Amino acid sequence: MLKIYTVCGNGIGSSIMAKMKIDEICEDYEIEADVESTDFNSAQGKSCDLIVTIKELADQFEGKRLAVIRSYTNKRKIKEDILEDLLEIAGK
Amino acid sequence: MVDQRCCKLMKAMIKKPEYWTMKMLAEQIGVSQRAVRYDLDRVDEYLKDLDISLIQRKKGKGVKLSLSAVERERLNRELERMERSTYIFTAEERIYVMVDAFCKTPGFITLDQVSESLQVSVSTVKNDLRFVRHVFQQENVEIKFLQRSGLMLVGSEQNIRSAYVRLIRELVAEMLKVEKGIFVEKNEIDRKILAEEILDEEVIYFLQMLIRSIEQNIGVTYTDLVHLEWISQVYVAYVRDQAGYMLRYEVTKKHQESLEYEAIEYAAKIFKERFGHQWTSNELNELVKVLLGASRSKVQVENGGNLIFHQLLARDLIESVNRDVQVEIANDQRLYKNLLKHVVPMVYRLRNQIAIDNPLLVQVKREYRSLYKIVEKACRAIEIEIDTSFPTEEIGYLVLHFGAALERIKKKKPEKKKVLVVCHTGMGTSELLSAQIQSNFWVEIVGVHSLASFRRHQPFVGIDYILSTIPLESESEIPIYVVPPILKDKEIQFLAERLLRIQDTRVEMASLIQTIEQSCAIQNKEKLEADLRQLLEVGFIQTLKKETGAMLKDIISLETVSLQVEVDNWEEAVRKGGKLLEDQGIVSPEYSDAMVETVKNIGPYIVMEKGIAMPHARPERGAKKIGVSIMTLKDPVPFGNEENDPVFLVICFASTDSKSHLRALSDLMILFEDPESIEKIHHAKKAEEVLAIIEEICERGE
Structure with a gap:
């Protein structure tokens, strides 16, 4: 089971929307993942397989596997941005 | 001459007598636009022959078939007639027809025969044969080719019959309109046409009548699936017998003493009178097996010591599963009763190695993945006891029973956890904490104590958790959680892992309204809903389907x-x-x-x-x-x-x-x-x- 965090500034809006979309993508590709949304500050201390966030926040994560998304809501764009990473860490 | 595709085209245009663009038609028929244009010309020729108005073509709008009522009826009749005589099977359908031909034909069958009856080339038949081989191979039956003679099935008669049953089961279901939902929808085959082509309708319906009369004779009701299995098996036996193939093998276990055997023997007599086919004792034996291993929608009262064995088995299963699931299902009487009903025929099947089909297996494994593992473990543990092993299909059925039990628990409201609240003074902060806890969690606050009174009243009994704003020393083993007086997300999250969040127990507005409606006439539903919302000041679950919470x-x-x-x-x-x-x-x-x-x-x-x-x-x-x-x-x-x-x-x-x-x-x-x-x-x-x-x-x- 993969652990994925979606991160935005507050952890209650955009990142939840992204979480919903990533849940869908994981289901489409039969990837078992626990996707959780969180705010930027809490994300720092969390251990996980992948952090999904936007470029504005991305540089502040060090030593973590990151996928940078252009949109929190557009499934097509999210898929383009994370699928490669997702499949790789899922070992597919 | 027009073909199947042209017929489809005409039918679509009759059904919707408006302008169709090439694109629409191409999509409807599932071919290229170019093919549509070509077909339209052929349709025109055909209509001309019949002396029916031709297709109207209008630039920019498309094509339209506008017919008078008389013309329409004539064309429909022609199409129907043609469909019956010149139906062209799809590649997938040909496999069914070919398997059927192999099973029905005495001795050898030649490629030419097949090619002619299917109206396809010999090379196509050769190609299809690969798939047909595969169908038979699943039952260890090979297709052998002999120069100058043709093709023949090589394998035990029982296996050939199994392969045949496997093939026609879904067609019988289609013909009798039972349990169709369990078969995967296949776009490539039209089961109705295949059923008419392959099955002898008269025999099938007669068998349905027979199984019903058997039920009456022995006083049980079988499920539709059992009907299907039984009818398919008798039918296959009948067809193979007509082709001159006998079922020859040593019967290891006889079932002659049962009620079922008598009923089937009687049914065999009726069947013989009608169709002249005498079931051999081996065949009779096979058919009794189907019924004995069958699940019944109504359970018979089991007699003698066996019942205790089955009861114990059901209990064992429940207890073993109960140990691994997080909730208590051991006291679910319904689970026990249903399981017992299931266990009786299941044990019979296991002991006699009667395979059972489980069309839901893939779904069960997917939806109840972890439960499946738990049930599987429980099954493996009792395998020694009954001296046999559980096929995955059987485990799948058991999972359904346990899954239902778990769903029942979800619906039930759990008991409130008993919580004791402690703070330094026993006032103010602890009140605040109590209020927050009560509004967030499904708990009962059994007491609020100051540090001093807490010490005095020790030890406490019947309490699940102690929440305190100050560190405590306690003699008992009741878990103590130290929390701040104002709970933040973090603490709520922490507690949520131990206590039940209240939002999971909120009422659904619809069911509340329904309850009210049972006793009073509601004059203004909307207003009532709004008032209730305001009065209760709690969230209502709008829907249980997707995300819960307000829309x-x-x-x-x-x-x-x-x-x-x-x-x-x-x-x-x-x-x-x-x-x-x-x-x-x-x-x-x-x-x-x-x-x-x-x-x-x-x-x-x-x-x-x-x-x-x-x-x-x-x-x-x-x-x-x-x-x-x-x-x-x-x-x-x-x-x-x-x-x-x-x-x-x-x-x-x-x-x-x-x-x-x-x-x-x-x-x-x-x-x-x-x-x-x-x-x-x-x-x-x-x-x-x-x-x-x-x-x-x-x-x-x-």
């Missing part, structure tokens, strides 16, 4: 919609959106500052889609309720988001925690993905129009 339409009102607002810059837009929420008491003034801060600190990521911004802030920054405001801007302003600027739609939202707005968020997502609705909101003149669109969006989310 978007429930947290937005005419007052929080503002249209064609004039602003100079993004910050003003955010503040005006925040003000709408503030005026309704949804947020405190601080909330707008926090929203602006977010944009300044982390950048304009809140511009979610082209032209749409969704400012929001953390719950603790002044959110009092959950709410949404919608604002369209007269002149769009940039937020600094390269991709999606400028913004014309500002949707501010506030939530008091990270969960209760999930449903509304998912509604918003639906809105974002619908450019048409966004456009409508953008140009809306009245707030009512916006609410109507939101309402419609929420319905889609149901």
Whole structure:
């Protein structure tokens, strides 16, 4: 089971929307993942397989596997941005 | 001459006598537009021969078949007649027909024979043969080719019959219209046509009547699946017998003493009178097996010592599964009763190695993955006891029973956990804590103590948890959690892992209204709903299907919609959106500052889609309720988001925690993905129009 965090500034809006979309993508590709949304500050201390966030926040994560998304809501764009990473860490 | 495709084309055009474009027709028939043009010419020729009005063609509009009522009826009749005589099977269908031909034909069958009856070339038949081989190979039957003679099946008669049963089962289901849902829909085959082609309708219906009379004779009712199995088996036996093949093998176990045997023997007599086919004792034996291993919709009273064995087995299974699932199912009487009913025939099947089909297996394994593992483990543990092994199909059926039990538990309200609250003085802070706990969790506060009285009253009994604002030393083993007097998200999360969150036990408005309706006549349902909401001041579950919580339409009102607002810059837009929420008491003034801060600190990521911004802030920054405001801007302003600027739609939202707005968020997502609705909101003149669109969006989310 993969652990994925979606991160935005507050952890209650955009990142939840992204979480919903990533849940869908994981289901489409039969990837078992626990996707959780969180705010930027809490994300720092969390251990996980992948952090999904936007470029504005991305540089502040060090030593973590990151996928940078252009949109929190557009499934097509999210898929383009994370699928490669997702499949790789899922070992597919 | 017209073919199957042309017929399809004509049928579509008769059904909808309007102009069709080439593209529409191509999609309808599933061929290229070029093929459609070619077919249309052939259809024209055909219509001319029949002296029926030709296809009308109009540039820019397409083609149309406009017929008089008389013409239409004639054409329909012609098409029907043709369909019967010249139906061309699809590749998939040919496999069925070929398997059937192999099973029905005495001795050898030649490629030419097959090619002729299917109206396809010999090379096509050769190609199809690969798939036919595969069908038989699943039952260890090979197709052997002999020069000058042709093709023949090589394998035990029992295996050949199994392969044949496997093939026709779904067709019998189609013909009898039972249990069709368990077979996967296949686009490539038309089961109805195949059933008519392959099965002898008279025999099938007669068998259905027979099994019903058998039921009456022995006083049980079998499930449709058993009917299907039994009818298919008798039918196959009949067909193979007609072709001259006997079932020859040593019967290891006789079932002659049972009630079922007698009933079937009698049925055999009737069948012989009608169709002249005498079932051999081996065949009779096979058919009794089907019934003995069958599940019954009504259980018979089992006699003698066996019952105790079965009871123990059911108990064992339940207890073993109960150890591994997180909830208590051992006392579920319904589970026990149903399982017992299932276990009796199951043990019979296992001991006699009667395979049972489980069309739900894949689904069960997917939906109840962990439960499947648990049940499998339980099965393996009792395998020694019954001296046999469980096929996955059987495990799958057991999982269904346990799955049902778990679902029942979900529906039941669990008991409230008993909680003791302790603080330094036993006043003030502990009251505050109690109130928060009670509004968040499904608990009963059994007492509030000061540190001193806590020490005095030790030890406590019958308490599940102690919550304290100060570190405690306790003699008992009751878990103690030290928490601050005002719970934050973190602590609530922590407690949620131990206590049941109250939002999981909220009432569904619909069921509340229903309950009221049972005793009184409601005059104004909407008003009652609104009043109840206000009176109870608790959230209602709108739907149990998707995200729980309030829908978007429930947290937005005419007052929080503002249209064609004039602003100079993004910050003003955010503040005006925040003000709408503030005026309704949804947020405190601080909330707008926090929203602006977010944009300044982390950048304009809140511009979610082209032209749409969704400012929001953390719950603790002044959110009092959950709410949404919608604002369209007269002149769009940039937020600094390269991709999606400028913004014309500002949707501010506030939530008091990270969960209760999930449903509304998912509604918003639906809105974002619908450019048409966004456009409508953008140009809306009245707030009512916006609410109507939101309402419609929420319905889609149901």
